[in-house]
Amino acid sequence: MSNNYLDIIRPGINTTFQDKGRDHLYHIGIPFSGAMDNRNYLIANKLVNNNLDSAVIEFAYQGPHIKYSGEKINFAVTGDVIFSIKKKDTETEGNCYESYQIENGDEINIISTNKSVYGYLALGGEFDLKFQWNSCSINTKANIGSNDGKKLDAGQRINLKKINSNKDTKKTNYINTKIENIRVIKGTNFDYFSEEGKKIFYEKEFTVSKLSDRMGMRLEGPKIDNIVNTNIKSEGLIKGVIQVPADGNPIIMLSDHGTIGGYPKIGVVASVDYDRLVQMSPGSKIKFKEINLSDAETLFKLYEMETQNLLSQI
């Protein structure tokens, strides 16, 4: 038995272990999974001196309340998150993008994400988790990954295999920027939609629906009219694909998406905007803006450079 562990007092709404995800499995129907907001996942690990591909706890909206037992360890929270640290008789509010040291008996209470969806809790060490296909990412739909592929639950104990010897605490001044427009590349079925439908897609606002999760983001708004066929022969999907079923409401594929789909693809979200897209909470307004492939590639390169810069400064 491990001497260092977490007890989950309150699990939060959708709390899972995530890492870089698993690849080369689309053909049998298993998506990437992995942290939804990759940049915040990497920063969380860096702040606690972990390898960048270590497992972290991802939460949505309300996070977990945990009690720690064991030797001293660092932790950090990333995202736009409100949380507190309880030590013996004091409870203080914590700051995101700053690592803290906790000791036996201390508690971390992640109250909520602020006008965003996902947040990350990293501990400076290694959780004792089951790996499936080289990843511990939990896919709750297929029950794959650590924790039997299920969300974390109240009363659970999570062991740590290892605690980092480097206990330097760190801080960075990152601010999660919101973007007005989500940039998209034309989809392979773009011409299935009426001229009016195409105009609506690029010019009107859509609202993120409550029926959104790690699999997909459903949007509501003016209907996008299909003039060719509301079904296509089922074919592969990737994350970011925007499908429009017969009811005219777009659905964006996210990290736990189905690997095959039969609704026409009007567009695909550019990789550069994925981390920010997944943070748009129900009720948020989305507007799409068309970009071409070469701009999308350049923008992603810049985004990736910025991520590496952020990490190197920590």
Added chain:
Amino acid sequence: MIKNISNLGDAALYCDFGNEVNKSINSQVIKYFKTIKEKKFEGINNLTPSYNKLIISFDLKKTNFKEVKNYVENINAQDSKDINSKKLEIPVCCHENFSMDIKRLEEILKLSREKILENFLNKEYFCYMTGFIAGMPFLGDLDENMRAQRLETPRVKVPKGSVALTEQFANIYTFESPGGWNILGNTPLDVFDSSKEDKPNLINPGDTVIFKEITLDQYKNYNEQ
């Protein structure tokens, strides 16, 4: 052969083999899928074969559309060894507890429940591909008079084990998941087992599947035998 290659977003190739659905086109797709999978091109992180398309996704940090396209265009797709295909019997219960869309199917197909089941059961279907959710087989072809479109608004939750139809295909929901197919029944069989990392799927492309009807009692007792 690949008729056209285009981009699907900025991190995937969309290889189009045509619009028809038949075993001959499907086996071309599988041929490319297997060849590329074995060659392990740096940066390609997933391949999704379907009836007549192959989607190749890649890590935009390591490569890009132009490079992967060039690679695929110049590849010599090898005939893969014959797929080790199996013939499988899948028990299905079509009791009203499970056949959620039987009324809809009766209306669309203008056939009685009995006729629909008679047309569907005890026939051989070919597995073209697996996916959407882990292990879900796409089976074909249904008779012409059994073809219905997807639901207009997909269900948020389709029960695990649901056997469902759309157009010329049948499938099995290996997990509870969102989905828009017309649900005809339910199988008590586990069609996907993630504990078998090297062979998690019961049904694989190239296999033949026959649906055999079971009663509600047989369904309830199935996993206790």
